[in-house]
Amino acid sequence: MEEKNVLITGATGTIGKSVIHHLLRRRQITAVQIIAAVRSLSEGQQELQSASGDLEFRHFDFLDVSTYDGALANIHTMFLLRPPQITDISGVFRPLIKRAVALGVRKIVFLSVQGAERSSIIPHNKIERVVKEQGIPYIFLRPGYFMQNLTGELLEGIKSHNEIFLPGGNACFNWVDAENVSEVAAVLLSDLENEKNLVLEITGSEQLAFDQVATLLTRTLGRKITYRKASVLGFLTQRIRSGVPPSKAVVVTALHYLRRFEKSSGLSSVYKEVAGKRPTTLAAFLHHEREAFT
Numbered sequence: 287m288e289e290k291n292v293l294i295t296g297a298t299g300t301i302g303k304s305v306i307h308h309l310l311r312r313r314q315i316t317a318v319q320i321i322a323a324v325r326s327l328s329e330g331q332q333e334l335q336s337a338s339g340d341l342e343f344r345h346f347d348f349l350d351v352s353t354y355d356g357a358l359a360n361i362h363t364m365f366l367l368r369p370p371q372i373t374d375i376s377g378v379f380r381p382l383i384k385r386a387v388a389l390g391v392r393k394i395v396f397l398s399v400q401g402a403e404r405s406s407i408i409p410h411n412k413i414e415r416v417v418k419e420q421g422i423p424y425i426f427l428r429p430g431y432f433m434q435n436l437t438g439e440l441l442e443g444i445k446s447h448n449e450i451f452l453p454g455g456n457a458c459f460n461w462v463d464a465e466n467v468s469e470v471a472a473v474l475l476s477d478l479e480n481e482k483n484l485v486l487e488i489t490g491s492e493q494l495a496f497d498q499v500a501t502l503l504t505r506t507l508g509r510k511i512t513y514r515k516a517s518v519l520g521f522l523t524q525r526i527r528s529g530v531p532p533s534k535a536v537v538v539t540a541l542h543y544l545r546r547f548e549k550s551s552g553l554s555s556v557y558k559e560v561a562g563k564r565p566t567t568l569a570a571f572l573h574h575e576r577e578a579f580t
C-alpha cells in the first residue's frame with residue numbers, strides 16, 4: 287500500500303489530539319502517515335508523547351506564513367480546524383487554504399460547526415465558502431455542542447461558583463462528545479480514495495437546554511449547580527475581564543445567543559452510521575468526568 291500524508295492542524299487541542307489517537311488505532315487498516323502540525327515541536331511532542339513513535343511533527347503556525355510551505359509539503363489531505371481565538375478569515379484562512387491547494391493538497395476535511403450554513407456571522411461559514419471555491423474535494427464536519435465545554439470553558443464557573451453562566455436563554459443544544467466527533471473524523475481521514483464532497487452533522491442523542499444540564503450536573507455531583515442566564519453585555523464583559531481575547535468572546539457569545547432565535551438543527555445519526563456504536567450520553571460523560579468538577 288502506498289502511504290499518504292495527512293496533516294492534522296490543531297494537533298494538541300481537544301479534537302486534534304483525539305483524531306490522532308483514533309487514526310493511530312486505525313494504522314493497521316489504512317496506509318496513512320499522520321503528521322501533527324504544531325506551533326512548538328518540543329511542546330507538541332510532549333503533549334502527544336504516547337503517540338509520538340508513529341507520528342511525524344512539523345512546525346506550523348496559522349499566524350506565520352513562513353511556516354506554511356514546510357508544513358504543507360507533500361500532503362494529500364489536510365484536517366483543518368479553526369483555533370477558537372483566530373477569527374480573521376480573509377487574512378489567515380484564505381491565504382492558508384490557497385497555498386495548501388497550490389502546494390498540491392488534494393482534499394480538505396474541515397471541522398466546522400452545526401448551523402454554519404445559516405449564519406454568515408460565524409467564521410466557519412466563511413471558511414467553508416473559501417474551501418468550496420478551491421474546487422478540490424472537501425468534507426465539512428459540523429458537530430453540535432461539545433460536552434467537553436463543561437470540562438473546559440465552563441469548568442471554573444461550575445467548580446468555584448456552582449453555576450453555568452451563559453447567554454443561551456432557554457435554547458436547546460445538540461450535545462456531542464468531542465471523542466465521537468474525532469472518531470468520525472479519523473474514519474473519514476483514513477479513506478483517502480473517497481473524492482466525494484460531504485457535509486456531515488455530528489451530534490449525540492440529546493437536545494438539552496442549560497437548565498436541564500444543570501439538573502444533570504446536580505444529580506451527578508451531589509451538590510446544587512445552577513444555570514444563570516447571562517445577557518449579551520453581561521457575558522461579553524465577564525469573558526473579556528477574565529482574559530478571553532475580545533474576538534473570541536464575541537464568537538462564543540454569538541454561538542450561544544443566536545441559538546435562541548435559530549430553528550433548531552436536528553439530531554444526527556452520523557456517529558452511529560460511521561462508528562457503528564451509540565453516541566455518548568451526557569449523563570455517561572458527566573459520570574466519567576465527575577472528579578474534574580470537584
Ligand SMILES: NC(=O)c1ccc[n+]([C@@H]2O[C@H](COP(=O)([O-])OP(=O)(O)OC[C@H]3O[C@@H](n4cnc5c(N)ncnc54)[C@H](OP(=O)(O)O)[C@@H]3O)[C@@H](O)[C@H]2O)c1
Binds near residue numbers: 324432
Ligand atoms: N466547543 C464546541 O462546542 C464546538 C462545537 C463545534 C465546533 N467547534 C469548533 O472546534 C474548533 C476548536 O477545536 P478544539 O476544541 O479542538 O480547540 P482547542 O482545544 O482550543 O485547540 C486549539 C488547537 O489549535 C492550536 N492553535 C492555536 N493557535 C494556533 C496557531 N496560531 N497556529 C497553530 N496552531 C494553533 C492549539 O495549539 P497550541 O497547543 O499551540 O495552543 C491547539 O492544538 C473551533 O473552530 C470551534 O468553533 C467547537
